[in-house]
Amino acid sequence: MASEKNVGLLITGGTVLCMDADLRTLENHSVAVDKGKILDIFPDGSAVYQARETLNAADCIVMPGLINAHTHLPMTYFRGLADDLPLQAWLNDYIWPLEAKLLDRDFIRASALHGAAEMIKNGITQIHDMYFDMPSIADACSQAGLRAIIGEAVIEARLSDPASRKALGTKVLEMRRRYWDDPLVDFDLAPHSLYACSQATLEQCAQVASEHGILSHTHLSETKNEVEQCLAQHGKKPVFYLSDLGLLALPAVYAHAIWVDEDEIALLAENPASIAVCTECNLKLASGILPLSSYLKHGVNVCLATDGVASNNNLDLLAELDVTAKLHKAINEDPAFLPAQQALGMATRNAAKALGISDKRGSLEVGKDADITVLDACCLNGQPLYNPYSHVVYALGARSVRDVVINGELVLRQGNLTKVDEAEIIASAKQYQTKIKAALH
Amino acid sequence: MASEKNVGLLITGGTVLCMDADLRTLENHSVAVDKGKILDIFPDGSAVYQARETLNAADCIVMPGLINAHTHLPMTYFRGLADDLPLQAWLNDYIWPLEAKLLDRDFIRASALHGAAEMIKNGITQIHDMYFDMPSIADACSQAGLRAIIGEAVIEARLSDPASRKALGTKVLEMRRRYWDDPLVDFDLAPHSLYACSQATLEQCAQVASEHGILSHTHLSETKNEVEQCLAQHGKKPVFYLSDLGLLALPAVYAHAIWVDEDEIALLAENPASIAVCTECNLKLASGILPLSSYLKHGVNVCLATDGVASNNNLDLLAELDVTAKLHKAINEDPAFLPAQQALGMATRNAAKALGISDKRGSLEVGKDADITVLDACCLNGQPLYNPYSHVVYALGARSVRDVVINGELVLRQGNLTKVDEAEIIASAKQYQTKIKAALH
Numbered sequence: 001m002a003s004e005k006n007v008g009l010l011i012t013g014g015t016v017l018c019m020d021a022d023l024r025t026l027e028n029h030s031v032a033v034d035k036g037k038i039l040d041i042f043p044d045g046s047a048v049y050q051a052r053e054t055l056n057a058a059d060c061i062v063m064p065g066l067i068n069a070h071t072h073l074p075m076t077y078f079r080g081l082a083d084d085l086p087l088q089a090w091l092n093d094y095i096w097p098l099e100a101k102l103l104d105r106d107f108i109r110a111s112a113l114h115g116a117a118e119m120i121k122n123g124i125t126q127i128h129d130m131y132f133d134m135p136s137i138a139d140a141c142s143q144a145g146l147r148a149i150i151g152e153a154v155i156e157a158r159l160s161d162p163a164s165r166k167a168l169g170t171k172v173l174e175m176r177r178r179y180w181d182d183p184l185v186d187f188d189l190a191p192h193s194l195y196a197c198s199q200a201t202l203e204q205c206a207q208v209a210s211e212h213g214i215l216s217h218t219h220l221s222e223t224k225n226e227v228e229q230c231l232a233q234h235g236k237k238p239v240f241y242l243s244d245l246g247l248l249a250l251p252a253v254y255a256h257a258i259w260v261d262e263d264e265i266a267l268l269a270e271n272p273a274s275i276a277v278c279t280e281c282n283l284k285l286a287s288g289i290l291p292l293s294s295y296l297k298h299g300v301n302v303c304l305a306t307d308g309v310a311s312n313n314n315l316d317l318l319a320e321l322d323v324t325a326k327l328h329k330a331i332n333e334d335p336a337f338l339p340a341q342q343a344l345g346m347a348t349r350n351a352a353k354a355l356g357i358s359d360k361r362g363s364l365e366v367g368k369d370a371d372i373t374v375l376d377a378c379c380l381n382g383q384p385l386y387n388p389y390s391h392v393v394y395a396l397g398a399r400s401v402r403d404v405v406i407n408g409e410l411v412l413r414q415g416n417l418t419k420v421d422e423a424e425i426i427a428s429a430k431q432y433q434t435k436i437k438a439a440l441h
Numbered sequence: 442m443a444s445e446k447n448v449g450l451l452i453t454g455g456t457v458l459c460m461d462a463d464l465r466t467l468e469n470h471s472v473a474v475d476k477g478k479i480l481d482i483f484p485d486g487s488a489v490y491q492a493r494e495t496l497n498a499a500d501c502i503v504m505p506g507l508i509n510a511h512t513h514l515p516m517t518y519f520r521g522l523a524d525d526l527p528l529q530a531w532l533n534d535y536i537w538p539l540e541a542k543l544l545d546r547d548f549i550r551a552s553a554l555h556g557a558a559e560m561i562k563n564g565i566t567q568i569h570d571m572y573f574d575m576p577s578i579a580d581a582c583s584q585a586g587l588r589a590i591i592g593e594a595v596i597e598a599r600l601s602d603p604a605s606r607k608a609l610g611t612k613v614l615e616m617r618r619r620y621w622d623d624p625l626v627d628f629d630l631a632p633h634s635l636y637a638c639s640q641a642t643l644e645q646c647a648q649v650a651s652e653h654g655i656l657s658h659t660h661l662s663e664t665k666n667e668v669e670q671c672l673a674q675h676g677k678k679p680v681f682y683l684s685d686l687g688l689l690a691l692p693a694v695y696a697h698a699i700w701v702d703e704d705e706i707a708l709l710a711e712n713p714a715s716i717a718v719c720t721e722c723n724l725k726l727a728s729g730i731l732p733l734s735s736y737l738k739h740g741v742n743v744c745l746a747t748d749g750v751a752s753n754n755n756l757d758l759l760a761e762l763d764v765t766a767k768l769h770k771a772i773n774e775d776p777a778f779l780p781a782q783q784a785l786g787m788a789t790r791n792a793a794k795a796l797g798i799s800d801k802r803g804s805l806e807v808g809k810d811a812d813i814t815v816l817d818a819c820c821l822n823g824q825p826l827y828n829p830y831s832h833v834v835y836a837l838g839a840r841s842v843r844d845v846v847i848n849g850e851l852v853l854r855q856g857n858l859t860k861v862d863e864a865e866i867i868a869s870a871k872q873y874q875t876k877i878k879a880a881l882h
Contacts, residue, residue: 079824080831084770084777118821283767284835286776313835314822323764326724329525335727336525380559381755383520383867384874390521394725394754399840426824433825 004050008408009033011374013044014057015388019064019348020363023341025388031062033370036183036408040366053410055403059378061388061396063344064364065125065371065406066317067351070217070255070276072308073129073137073148074108076115077432080313081440087223087285087311094440095310101439108133110428112140117420118315119146120412123401125371128253128276128305128355130190130217132158134175138185145411145419147371149355150175151190151217154205156198165201169208183407191247193219194238195226199245206246215251215356221264222256222287239264248273253354255305258288265291269298274354277346279324280314281307292328293337303351316398317347325393340393374403445491449849450474452815454485455498456829460505460789461804464782466829472503474811477624477849481807494851496844500819502829502837504785505805506566506812506847507758508792511658511696511717513749514570514578514589515549517556518873521754522881528664528726528752535881536751542880549574551869553581558861559756560587561853564842566812569694569717569746569796571631571658573599575616579626586852586860588812590796591616592631592658595646597639606642610649624848632688634660635679636667640686647687656692656797662705663697663728680705689714694795696746699729706732710739715795718787720765721755722748733769734778744792757839758788766834781834815844 011033016026018041032040032049040047075095082094108131119127126147129137134150141148152171159165168189175187191197191205209216221227221238230238239260242248251272260268268275275295282288295302304324306315325343329335352362360369375396377385382396404412411418452474457467459482473481473490481488516536523535549572560568567588570578575591582589593612600606609630616628632638632646650657662668662679671679680701683689692713701709709716716736723729736743745765747756766784770776793803801810816837818826823837845853852859 077825079827080836081827083828083831083835084780086776090776114821114824121821280763280767283771284776286770286774286778288774289771313831314838316822316838319760319763319838322721322760323767326721326764327768329727330724330730333727333729335527335531335725337727339525378867380555380562380863380866381757383555383870384518384877386520386522386874386878387524390524390754394524395521397755397757397760397840398838422821425821426819429824433827436825437827 004048007032007034007039007049007051008053009405009410010049010051010054011057011062011372012054014060014062014374016041016364017061017063017344017388017392018364019345020365031364031372033405033408036370038364038366038368038370041364055374057374059376060402061375061377061392062364063373063375063392064348064362065373065404066123066347067303067355067362068119068124068127068305068315068317069253069303069351069354070278070305070307071127071129072131073112073115073127073140074131075111075308075310076118077107077111077429077436078310081310081436087287088225090285090311098436098439102436103132105133105136107432108136109140110432112137113143113420114425114429115309115315116141116144116146117417117422117425120144120404120417121401122316122318122398123373123375123404124315124317125373125404125406126361128217130192134187135178138175138179138182142182142184143420144417145184145406145409147184147406149186149188149215151188154189154191154201155196156201159201165204168204169212169214172214173212188215188217190217193226194230194241202245202247206250209250210246215253216247217253218255220254220257221259224259224288227259237261237264239267243267251356255307256282256287256290258282258290260291262294265294265298265300269300274301274303276303276305276354277324278305278307279320279327281311285311289327289331293332301350301353302346303354304347318392318396318398321347321393340387340389343393344389370405370408372405373401375400376402445489448473448475448480448490448492449494450846450851451490451492451495452498452503452813453495455501455503455815457482457805458502458504458785458829458833459805460786461806472805472813474846474849477811479805479807479809479811482805496815498815500817501843502816502818502833503805504814504816504833505789505803506814506845507564507788508744508796508803509560509565509568509746509756509758510694510744510792510795511719511746511748512568512570513572514553514556514568514581515572516552516749516751517559518548518552518870518877519751522751522877528728529666531726531752539877539880543877544573546574546577548873549577550581551873553578554584554861555866555870556750556756557582557585557587558858558863558866561585561845561858562842563757563759563839564814564816564845565756565758566814566845566847567802569658571633575628576619579616579620579623583623583625584861585858586625586847586850588625588847590627590629590656592629595630595632595642596637597642600642606645609645610653610655613655614653629656629658631658634667635671635682643686643688647691650691651687656694657688658694659696661695661698662700665700665729668700678702678705680708684708692797696748697723697728697731699723699731701732703735706735706739706741710741715742715744717744717746717795718765719746719748720761720768722752726752730768730772734773742791742794743787744795745788759833759837759839762788762834781828781830784834785830811846811849813846814842816841817843
């Protein structure tokens with residue numbers, strides 16, 4: 001008999017979807033977690049561990065935590081505030097005026113905490129966020145136990161002088177130093193979009209990102225209008241403009257990227273660029289449907305995102321998976337397009353690649369960070385079960401998210417958040433709702 | 442002080458979405474239910490009832506039960522069995538051979554019971570089903586407490602002789618007599634499709650439906666291929682063929698109806714025809730996206746459906762609402778297209794109209810049947826709440842379905858089914874899964 005090793009957490013008897021390079025599917029396997037890492041993945045009964053906590057995952061699907069590659073966490077309090085509007089009207093008439101009136105540290109912290117808790121309940125273990133006030137977002141994520149890479153949105157109107165433009169890089173490095181001991185949060189550079197930043201600012205971003213090896217995060221070609229504007233102002237298509245700026249050569253996540261042509265996609269494929277596909281938001285704002293099959297054909301790395309809740313109006317990445325996989329079958333007139341397993345890859349391993357963290361996350365492998373989502377398939381909508389990938393994408397839904405482990409810590413246990421008080425978060429949302437309603441008038 | 446009246450059920454303090462002709466939204470209102478009907482809807486505190494059971498619906502949305510206008514309940518056991526295939530391959534290579542091998546009364550009854558329970562958990566109070574063996578489906582729905590209009594699929598291959606064709610009407614009437622005392626189930630005529638029935642059979646259906654005032658239920662123009670086939674065989678487009686057969690003049694629900702042109706839509710609008718929109722199934726099988734805006738422009742009654750779970754792979758009508766509302770904004774390049782309130786109408790009042798039961802269901806009004814769904818918005822994904830319709834369509838999801846009342850009876854209480862044992866249903870699904878897997882090889 002093997003001697004018993006002590007570990008922090010044992011997840012036993014599940015169907016493990018590794019989402020590793022071989023896309024291994026391991027039935028009746030257990031996962032041993034210790035010191036924030038995956039220590040072992042083994043057939044039930046083949047190894048013996050003494051765990052401080054054991055999760056029985058019989059009838060469950062155990063998979064890498066979902067990674068949400070483009071979010072605006074502090075906008076959670078704007079959920080469903082103004083629907084059925086085009087992007088620019090929604091921004092100009094509602095979101096931006098409200099932000100100008102209401103945003104302060106407390107608002108951002110509280111709204112971000114709500115969003116972070118909601119992400120976890122939806123099986124999401126890491127987000128890639130862009131907004132204002134990085135420390136408040138970082139503190140909120142850290143409090144809920146959610147991983148995040150956070151970027152301060154760089155918007156020309158907020159850069160008061162050349163010095164503040166110069167300070168862009170310093171700010172990211174300063175944040176990294178400040179949160180050095182926090183394993184959950186990291187920071188990047190977030191030039192908001194080509195239309196919201198001057199050429200000088202974008203060039204400065206490229207220089208800073210290159211100098212310090214910082215990931216960048218940008219909205220790209222979300223509407224036809226912004227593409228036309230880019231052509232008119234810069235005489236070239238957005239991706240070619242990005243190339244001239246020096247940004248395209250650097251690792252970056254581009255959100256939306258709907259209105260791109262084949263030449264632009266080919267150019268993206270030659271660079272360390274990833275696309276964060278925001279299907280539901282793009283449909284809801286009628287922004288359009290991105291050419292996913294072209295991206296895949298050219299080998300561009302595509303991942304998945306909810307965008308901010310205000311334009312969605314949920315943070316349900318499993319629903320994004322479902323809609324994205326189905327929609328693009330119809331668009332491509334091919335029911336075999338984007339099978340469930342490949343779709344799940346977008347929300348796990350591809351997203352980790354996009355964020356430059358493939359060595360640590362995006363798959364369940366020994367030595368990687370223990371960021372794990374457990375879905376309970378022992379429910380009416382989970383039975384019978386012939387193919388676990390199919391169920392993750394098409395059948396189970398967010399209500400099946402039972403447990404979530406982030407950095408080895410159980411942050412959701414049997415559907416209950418362990419690090420924050422859900423009732424308090426809801427009470428805070430109700431208080432802010434009253435303030436926001438008042439500010440609307 | 443008013444004297445206290447005794448009632449069966451009181452739902453207090455909710456936001457009531459009546460979905461009546463005036464689309465009234467009543468905050469802090471209560472609904473009194475007695476003898477299967479809605480007895481009163483009143484501002485909290487303005488009336489006094491003594492109820493056998495009271496549901497506190499503070500922070501909840503109280504709305505008409507969802508109506509799923511096109512389903513195949515006994516196919517629930519085929520969930521996720523074979524994905525990523527075109528409709529005809531999926532039917533010919535998987536579904537039909539399995540049906541031939543496996544279908545018997547027990548299978549149909551058990552699989553239908555599973556589906557019925559799942560429908561209720563998703564906030565659905567009535568379905569419109571088409572399959573084989575009407576009594577088994579009726580018994581399953583009755584057992585779970587779900588309302589259903591059930592039609593035996595009329596398929597040429599199953600009609601052995603002219604006598605069986607003649608018996609089509611008799612069968613429906615016989616079922617109606619047999620279940621006369623059951624308020625939950627009713628029956629209609631379900632000529633499967635134009636391609637699966639001969640002209641003589643379809644004409645016989647029209648005659649029977651006309652003679653006895655029976656609703657009919659047919660798959661229409663789901664694929665391009667079947668439209669071409671109709672043109673080749675009958676020299677006319679499907680809707681014109683329907684018209685010649687005499688079917689179009691009669692009340693009917695047509696499922697899918699994707700590949701129709703403007704002339705056909707105009708003709709549908711002149712007749713008592715309703716379209717059951719099956720968005721997720723149509724996307725998943727890459728069948729196509731129906732011209733919803735044309736239907737609305739011509740005033741055709743459109744409702745919503747999940748189709749069978751085997752091609753979806755869930756029975757979540759709230760998800761269909763979300764995807765349908767979002768998708769057609771993008772297709773129409775108009776974010777104001779199909780606002781949430783109008784979308785919800787498709788799954789409630791429009792569906793009741795389609796099924797010919799507008800006088801009894803589809804809205805919350807005094808005197809109507811008490812078919813009610815209560816969604817709990819006191820959850821992370823339900824807060825803040827500015828617009829209840831927006832939350833029903835875009836934010837809450839099926840996990841927020843807390844209580845379901847059908848015919849005045851509480852069939853789902855606090856998320857728990859009251860009339861059937863969920864664990865038993867799941868155990869049965871697992872047993873059949875083994876049989877089905879074996880039959881696949």
